[in-house]
Amino acid sequence: MLGSVVPKTKLEVIETILAMYPHAHCELIHHNPTQLAIAVILSAQTTDQAVNRITPGLFAAFPTLQDLAHAPLEAIEFHLKSIGLYRAKAVNIQIFAQQVLTRHNGDLPSDFDALVKLAGVGRKTANVIQAVAFNLPALAVDTHVDRVAHRLHLVPLKADLLKTEQRLKRLIPKELWIHAHHAILFFGRYHCQARTPQCHTCPLYAECRFPKKEHFAKNNA
Ligand code: SF4
Numbered sequence: 001m002l003g004s005v006v007p008k009t010k011l012e013v014i015e016t017i018l019a020m021y022p023h024a025h026c027e028l029i030h031h032n033p034t035q036l037a038i039a040v041i042l043s044a045q046t047t048d049q050a051v052n053r054i055t056p057g058l059f060a061a062f063p064t065l066q067d068l069a070h071a072p073l074e075a076i077e078f079h080l081k082s083i084g085l086y087r088a089k090a091v092n093i094q095i096f097a098q099q100v101l102t103r104h105n106g107d108l109p110s111d112f113d114a115l116v117k118l119a120g121v122g123r124k125t126a127n128v129i130q131a132v133a134f135n136l137p138a139l140a141v142d143t144h145v146d147r148v149a150h151r152l153h154l155v156p157l158k159a160d161l162l163k164t165e166q167r168l169k170r171l172i173p174k175e176l177w178i179h180a181h182h183a184i185l186f187f188g189r190y191h192c193q194a195r196t197p198q199c200h201t202c203p204l205y206a207e208c209r210f211p212k213k214e215h216f217a218k219n220n221a
Helices: 010-020 033-042 048-061 065-070 073-080 086-104 123-134 143-151 161-171 174-190 213-220
Strands: none
Touching: 010 161, 010 174, 033 048, 033 086, 033 123, 048 073, 065 086, 073 086, 123 161, 123 174, 143 161, 143 174, 161 174
16 A cells, blocks of 8 residues: 555655655755856756756856856857757846846845845745755745645645745744755655656655546556
């Protein structure tokens, strides 16, 4: 029988995921907060792997924010061509660099409200920056976290990204937010994938409300 006989509570579901991925971490290549921010901006609607293939070249070509802020746009685009929306992303990271220089003297702020005012930085990106670059309690909801939270009934079926973030923050102790974000993301990326979830080996099968779980459990067994 897959999963537990007595369904786990929502917190026990989270604890199971935390235990599965005790060392979950940010997989985007970066060496400082601004490189992290740029990598997260570039990761919109593409994979971390795709971003990691281009950022070493990008960071080598533009080692400082000044380099990025003053580069010809085509030179930035050249490094981003293999990822989706590269033209818009090139504009965003250049404006982002200019804004960090002019508004914050070149130091990326850790304040959420200041972060979301920067080009290309939305709620998810700001949360990732706070958590990964500044070790501040934050819980980013990306596509993986959102999918897992819904499949495992951690949030109401119709919860949007903001409601999902708020619900998870109420559910999870604050000191675990950073680890929970990474662990749930790993669970979604490596176990409960969008198209090929590993339902046949899932320790949370009983708690899952994904309508196709039986199908995937049978076909992968
Ligand atoms: Fe994901 Fe399948 Fe587990 Fe449900 S049973 S959480 S869909 S892997």
